[in-house]
Amino acid sequence: MDQRISFLTLAVSDLEASRRFYLDGLGWDAEVEVEGDVVMIRAGERLVLSLWDRGHFEAEVGAIAAPAGAIAPFTISHNVASPEEVDAVLETARAAGADPVHAGEHRAWGGYSGYFGDPDGYRWEIAHNPQDIGMSVVPQ
Structure with missing residues (x-):
């Protein structure tokens, strides 16, 4: 496979x-x-x-096994090139009706990220990960 x-x-x-x-x-x-x-x-x-x-x-x-209102035990990540882009994407999600939206913050792993929930509560992480693995998925 x-x-x-x-x-x-x-x-x-x-x-x-x-x-x-x-x-x-x-x-x-x-x-x-x-x-x-x-x-x-x-x-x-x-x-x-x-x-x-x-x-x-x-x-x-x-x-579907998860009880209603529970958060699915995974996130979907959208990586961007800078902390400013994290904030801009989170604002776009907020304007689109995302709830909740957790503001971007500096993380212990060396990056900057925040989260939003889509209409079903699936959590999206918007992240700037300056490490090689994080930047490898950001379009150039």
Whole structure:
């Protein structure tokens, strides 16, 4: 098996609200949209973020185990080239309706990051990681 991820799929409770947040609010573009079912957004050269209606997700994958209101035990990270860009992206998310939004701060690991929640509470980390691994994922 190749060491790569092709799709990251989020089960969403209100597909239209998620669509508005990601497309209208954050300014991203959908590559595939199936009304009432799924929105697919190219998030990298070989990576697609898929927003899938929760009911359709559960019908195919199985029941979601996390209790309502719990935070999923992972984050999705969007790395940028500077702390100022972290703050700018967090402000864009806030304007798009993200809740909560945790302001950027300097971290013990040497970077600067903050977080926001999408309409289903999935946590996005907006990070400036000046280490080689962090900068390797920032477009030049």
